[in-house]
Amino acid sequence: MGSHITFSLILHLLLLILCSLNQPSFAFTSQEYYEALEKSILFFEGQRSGRLPSNHRVTWRGDSGLYDGSSYNVDLVGGYYDAGDNVKFGFPMAFSTTLLAWSVIEFGSSMQKEVENVRAAIRWSTDYLLKAATTTPHTLYVQVGEPNMDHHCWERPEDMDTPRNVYKVSTQNPGSDVAAETAAALAASSLVFKDSDPTYSSILLQTAIQVFNFADNYRGSYSDSLNSVVCPFYCSYSGYHDELLWGASWIYKASGDSSYIQYIRSNGHTLGADDDVYSFSWDDKRAGNKILLSKEFLVENSEEFELYKAHADNFICSLISGTPAFQAQYTPGGLLYKGSESNLQYVTTTSFLLLTYAKYLNSNQQNVVSCGTTTLTRHNIISLARTQVDYILGKNPTNMSYMVGFGDKYPKHIHHRGSSMPSIHNHPQKISCNDGFQYFHLGSPNPNDLVGAIVGGPDSNDNFSDDRNNYQQSEPATYINAPFVGALAFFSSKP
Numbered sequence: 340m341g342s343h344i345t346f347s348l349i350l351h352l353l354l355l356i357l358c359s360l361n362q363p364s365f366a367f368t369s370q371e372y373y374e375a376l377e378k379s380i381l382f383f384e385g386q387r388s389g390r391l392p393s394n395h396r397v398t399w400r401g402d403s404g405l406y407d408g409s410s411y412n413v414d415l416v417g418g419y420y421d422a423g424d425n426v427k428f429g430f431p432m433a434f435s436t437t438l439l440a441w442s443v444i445e446f447g448s449s450m451q452k453e454v455e456n457v458r459a460a461i462r463w464s465t466d467y468l469l470k471a472a473t474t475t476p477h478t479l480y481v482q483v484g485e486p487n488m489d490h491h492c493w494e495r496p497e498d499m500d501t502p503r504n505v506y507k508v509s510t511q512n513p514g515s516d517v518a519a520e521t522a523a524a525l526a527a528s529s530l531v532f533k534d535s536d537p538t539y540s541s542i543l544l545q546t547a548i549q550v551f552n553f554a555d556n557y558r559g560s561y562s563d564s565l566n567s568v569v570c571p572f573y574c575s576y577s578g579y580h581d582e583l584l585w586g587a588s589w590i591y592k593a594s595g596d597s598s599y600i601q602y603i604r605s606n607g608h609t610l611g612a613d614d615d616v617y618s619f620s621w622d623d624k625r626a627g628n629k630i631l632l633s634k635e636f637l638v639e640n641s642e643e644f645e646l647y648k649a650h651a652d653n654f655i656c657s658l659i660s661g662t663p664a665f666q667a668q669y670t671p672g673g674l675l676y677k678g679s680e681s682n683l684q685y686v687t688t689t690s691f692l693l694l695t696y697a698k699y700l701n702s703n704q705q706n707v708v709s710c711g712t713t714t715l716t717r718h719n720i721i722s723l724a725r726t727q728v729d730y731i732l733g734k735n736p737t738n739m740s741y742m743v744g745f746g747d748k749y750p751k752h753i754h755h756r757g758s759s760m761p762s763i764h765n766h767p768q769k770i771s772c773n774d775g776f777q778y779f780h781l782g783s784p785n786p787n788d789l790v791g792a793i794v795g796g797p798d799s800n801d802n803f804s805d806d807r808n809n810y811q812q813s814e815p816a817t818y819i820n821a822p823f824v825g826a827l828a829f830f831s832s833k834p
């Protein structure tokens with residue numbers, strides 16, 4: 340009885356908070372969300388590998404990795420460094436690309452002129468992924484750089500001289516996870532370029548289909564094929580089933596080809612359609628896939644996708660305190676908390692999924708989410724996303740924005756080689772592997788702000804230590820930013 344009263348009390352308090360957030364006294368104006376949007380996209384320019392174009396805006400960066408692949412007779416110049424190091428990891432690069440593309444697909448109409456910059460950010464990746472996927476038949480190049488050697492150095496990308504080993508998956512050494520995620524990235528991106536560059540769009544889709552067939556026909560995890568060079572860095576802990584379903588779903592979206600519906604129908608149950616998973620990341624695509632496919636039921640009225648809507652509801656309910664499905668943990672300051680390492684990646688993916696689901700629900704006024712006896716409207720769902728976005732931008736107990744260059748107070752000692760060392764343009768002399776550590780150990784702020792970078796974020800008590808050594812909290816990553824681009828676009832369009 341007592342616990343029931345407490346339960347209803349918490350529920351009412353929560354709904355009160357959600358409702359009060361609906362009142363128009365928001366932490367940020369739509370102009371401020373738009374400024375954050377611009378910066379979140381600019382961040383990707385700071386992560387570029389390869390030859391920088393003349394319109395490159397991150398002036399402290401220079402060309403790097405210009406011979407990537409050459410000793411293997413393959414051109415793998417370009418693409419992105421994943422985080423604060425100089426390795427090009429294909430698995431998170433592909434996921435970041437899929438999420439950037441999904442951001443444009445759902446919220447591109449709110450991006451105004453920034454849509455050009457996001458398309459450029461996507462293309463920087465897809466140009467690279469196309470080379471990685473089409474150079475050799477039945478082979479996908481999935482990584483450039485030996486991570487153990489790279490991590491032993493503190494070097495600017497422009498100086499890097501660690502081994503640029505090239506790693507691939509093939510019919511003998513399969514990698515269905517990385518290959519199907521690459522297929523998802525290419526297929527989602529083909530939708531982004533459908534109108535602006537139809538030729539490029541169709542190349543992306545054709546390549547996506549080839550890479551997906553390779554992923555599906557030669558099954559295995561790249562963690563088994565490549566082990567110590569991908570694990571523990573971007574080990575595929577969740578296996579490859581989730582990516583096969585995700586890749587097929589995106590190709591269906593992009594092509595409309597009903598054979599992919601048939602694939603989803605026949606294989607869904609063995610590829611994770613019945614699982615409830617409560618976080619969405621570069622490793623595990625199941626929660627995102629539920630939201631993605633729920634659109635077929637909510638918007639397209641396709642009954643056979645009701646299963647995905649039911650699991651999408653479970654995901655949403657898991658975030659709402661006081662409901663029977665509640666699974667989440669929040670900090671005292673209200674931040675979703677999944678773990679001590681790079682926690683904000685889960686916050687940005689979750690915020691994006693909440694807003695995307697709210698958009699799909701909006702197609703029909705009858706649509707709500709039922710969590711036991713609690714009914715959530717799209718407004719409740721948007722309000723929860725807003726608390727998370729606002730927390731990241733500075734409405735939190737430390738009053739710190741976790742986006743570099745946004746607001747008055749933001750992280751100044753991020754764990755990022757290029758940001759923490761003098762620019763190649765100010766200090767053209769090479770700084771070698773070990774010599775770079777003098778900059779790592781300096782107490783002073785990084786000389787180059789990596790504007791727009793969102794770092795790993797605070798701990799379970801809302802504490803954050805702005806310390807280069809604390810990579811769990813102070814390192815940025817492309818997959819933290821990518822879904823945030825969509826979330827910021829959504830809020831920037833709200834008056």
Ligand SMILES: *[C@@H]1O[C@H](CO)[C@@H](O)[C@H](O)[C@H]1NC(C)=O
Nearest residue numbers: 733734735736737738739748
């Ligand atoms: C954060 O800002 C609020 C409102 O301006 C202020 O009351 C509070 O003391 C600040 N907290 C910190 C830790 O600076």
Ligand SMILES: *[C@@H]1O[C@H](CO)[C@@H](O)[C@H](O)[C@H]1NC(C)=O
Nearest residue numbers: 671736798799800801802803
């Ligand atoms: C972390 O936060 C808690 C609660 O706000 C506080 O009591 C504690 O002193 C903080 N720890 C550090 C190391 O700042």
